[in-house]
Amino acid sequence: MxxxxxxxYLYWLYCQFELITCSYLMEPWEKILFYTFNITMLVMISYTAYxxxxxxxxxxxxxxxxxxxxAALYNSGLPNKKV
Incomplete structure (x- = not known):
């Protein structure tokens, strides 16, 4: 390639992303807020998962x-032994 x-291809992916999120309808300052919020949430979720x-x-x-x-103790015939 x-x-x-x-x-x-990367430009096409970016256009698809804008279509899916409807961010192509936003003004530039709204896009900055939207992307900042989404990236912050993604980082926080990733850190929590980590x-x-x-x-x-x-x-x-x-x-x-x-x-x-x-189960091994029970099957060995020692049910009275404490675990």
Whole structure:
């Protein structure tokens, strides 16, 4: 893919984005506010996901391992043993 067609493709994507968000109807100052708000929200959601998704995955994994441990003890015939 050459540079000219890549430039045209990126411009086409930008036009599609403006059509989908109806931002082509906005004035320049409205576009700045709109894009600033959207980028801020995207950054905040990404940062939150970066912080909390690993914690949730770790907790779910520990819960799953605890369930396997309880099932193994139950199946081994030691139901009176405390976990």
């Amino acid at each position: 050459d540079f000219k067609s890549m430039k045209y 912080l909390f998704i690993p914690v949730h995955i770790s907790t779910a994994f520990q819960f799953f391992l605890y369930g396997l441990k309880v």
